Amino acid sequence: xxxxxxxxxxxxxxxxxxxxxxxxxxxxxxxxxxxxxxxxxxxxxxxxxxxxxxxxxxxxxxxxxxxxxxxxxxxxxxxxxxxxxxxxxxxxxxxxxxxxxxxxxxxxxxxxxxxxxx
Amino acid sequence: xxxxxxxxxxxxxxxxxxxxxxxxxxxxxxxxxxxxxxxxxxxxxxxxxxxxxxxxxxxxxxxxxxxxxxxxxxxxxxxxxxxxxxxxxxxxxxxxxxxxxxxxxxxxxxxxxxx
Numbered sequence: 529x530x531x532x533x534x535x536x537x538x539x540x541x542x543x544x545x546x547x548x549x550x551x552x553x554x555x556x557x558x559x560x561x562x563x564x565x566x567x568x569x570x571x572x573x574x575x576x577x578x579x580x581x582x583x584x585x586x587x588x589x590x591x592x593x594x595x596x597x598x599x600x601x602x603x604x605x606x607x608x609x610x611x612x613x614x615x616x617x618x619x620x621x622x623x624x625x626x627x628x629x630x631x632x633x634x635x636x637x638x639x640x641x642x643x644x645x646x
Numbered sequence: 647x648x649x650x651x652x653x654x655x656x657x658x659x660x661x662x663x664x665x666x667x668x669x670x671x672x673x674x675x676x677x678x679x680x681x682x683x684x685x686x687x688x689x690x691x692x693x694x695x696x697x698x699x700x701x702x703x704x705x706x707x708x709x710x711x712x713x714x715x716x717x718x719x720x721x722x723x724x725x726x727x728x729x730x731x732x733x734x735x736x737x738x739x740x741x742x743x744x745x746x747x748x749x750x751x752x753x754x755x756x757x758x759x760x761x
Contacts, residue, residue, distance in 0.1 A: 532689075534689075562748070562749075564751075571733075571751045571752060571753050571754060572684075572690065572751040573751075574748060574749075574750060574751075577748065619687070621689050621690070623689070623690075623749075634692055634695075635692070635749055636692065637682075637689035637690045637691070637692075638689050639688055639689045640687070640688065640689045642687075
């Protein structure tokens with residue numbers, strides 16, 4: 529199946545700093561990528577849908593000015609957590625939709641990024 | 647959006663078949679049933695999906711009832727590495743319809759495969 533990578537796999541930062549997480553589709557092009565957040569022992573919560581070349585669509589309750597999403601190419605989307613605070617500590621997971629070939633409409637997930645804000 | 651109901655947890659003996667149920671009684675005619683699993687501290691992994699016919703791949707089988715109100719994911723020979731949270735998801739159509747959709751995760755079923 530298609531591969532989605534995330535970088536970094538984990539990050540620790542101080543409160544008030546910003547952190548950027550990268551999501552890449554390695555062997556396919558993804559016009560649409562998704563960002564999820566998962567708190568311990570909870571399910572994944574969709575934060576936003578990222579469309580290449582256009583603004584992201586955020587889910588209700590997600591602050592677009594705090595979670596900046598950029599999807600400048602067909603293989604890369606970035607999530608920047610601005611002015612991070614301890615309550616932003618979470619597991620951030622991206623996914624990308626492969627809209628070509630036999631994997632049409634299948635959504636592939638990255639390995640996740642563990643963010644800890646001190 | 648159709649909602650799904652799954653048991654919170656299940657146990658299975660290694661080597662035996664694991665049958666994971668899912669209820670989706672409000673599913674619409676053009677909505678698919680997807681199954682993903684998440685091993686601890688990893689991203690979700692796609693398993694299988696279907697519309698109304700039973701499906702089988704190298705990982706699992708998906709049995710969808712004729713009325714499409716429920717389905718069962720079958721892992722034919724469970725191994726310890728199959729221990730994970732299994733999510734049954736009904737696809738949501740995006741505003742533009744067609745191939746646009748969002749996958750909304752419920753709480754899933756924690757399957758524990760015991761030696």
